[in-house]
Amino acid sequence: MKTIEVCLTPELLHQHSIVEKVAVVVDVLRASSTMITAFAHGLERLMPVAYVEGCMALQRLDYLSAGERDGAKVEGFDFGNSPYDVMNGELKGKSLAMTTTNGTLAIEKSKSAKQLLIGAFLNLSALANRVKELDEDTLVLCAGWKGQMNLEDTLFAGALVAQLTNDFKIKGDSALAAQLLYENAQNDLYGVISQTSHAQRLNKLSADEDMRFCLKKDEYNVVPFLESEHLVIQSS
Ligand code: 3SL
Numbered sequence: 001m002k003t004i005e006v007c008l009t010p011e012l013l014h015q016h017s018i019v020e021k022v023a024v025v026v027d028v029l030r031a032s033s034t035m036i037t038a039f040a041h042g043l044e045r046l047m048p049v050a051y052v053e054g055c056m057a058l059q060r061l062d063y064l065s066a067g068e069r070d071g072a073k074v075e076g077f078d079f080g081n082s083p084y085d086v087m088n089g090e091l092k093g094k095s096l097a098m099t100t101t102n103g104t105l106a107i108e109k110s111k112s113a114k115q116l117l118i119g120a121f122l123n124l125s126a127l128a129n130r131v132k133e134l135d136e137d138t139l140v141l142c143a144g145w146k147g148q149m150n151l152e153d154t155l156f157a158g159a160l161v162a163q164l165t166n167d168f169k170i171k172g173d174s175a176l177a178a179q180l181l182y183e184n185a186q187n188d189l190y191g192v193i194s195q196t197s198h199a200q201r202l203n204k205l206s207a208d209e210d211m212r213f214c215l216k217k218d219e220y221n222v223v224p225f226l227e228s229e230h231l232v233i234q235s236s
């Protein structure tokens with residue numbers, strides 16, 4: 001049986017080997033949720049970029065741009081990091097360059113994985129099915145917050161582990177802890193996550209609606225994956 005493990009923050013990634021594994025990168029609030037939403041609304045490809053300057057260089061190559069610093073849209077970018085920014089059809093068939101504080105950095109750090117997938121509550125079941133199909137040792141990388149673990153990504157990791165327990169063997173206590181936390185919180189995810197430090201940051205940005213949206217389960221059935229330098233989805 002293949003294994004499922006959870007890395008609670010990119011700062012702990014050196015304790016896991018990623019090269020032979022499927023990596024699932026998650027930043028529930030809000031980068032991975034916004035990426036999934038953009039693909040569900042027609043985005044063709046997305047170049048994740050760790051730094052603002054990299055995104056600006058891609059703007060000059062006709063990419064649309066999205067991202068945040070301190071949660072706010074970067075000046076001069078086309079979109080911020082809200083799922084509501086990317087669901088009005090403007091991205092249909094387009095290329096997007098995106099940079100966020102933690103999410104795109106976590107992707108950058110996972111590029112050596114055998115396959116890199118993007119996860120959030122919005123695509124939970126589609127993602128679980130894809131992970132089962134791939135049937136490889138799998139590592140969930142939580143983007144966390146500036147090197148620290150956060151509860152929302154950990155809860156998502158636990159939700160994914162919970163969907164995979166019949167098919168994968170849990171490896172390590174962080175995966176077990178994530179699952180137990182999720183099982184405890186699953187009936188009131190909003191109530192639990194609204195207490196987190198990131199929810200409080202989003203509140204100051206009046207982004208409570210974003211948080212409610214990001215906690216919806218199985219809203220979309222797209223699973224972005226990294227192909228060369230771009231995230232793409234399987235064409236249907
Ligand atoms: O850190 C990130 O990647 C962002 O998702 C943070 S925020 O929700 O846009 O503030």
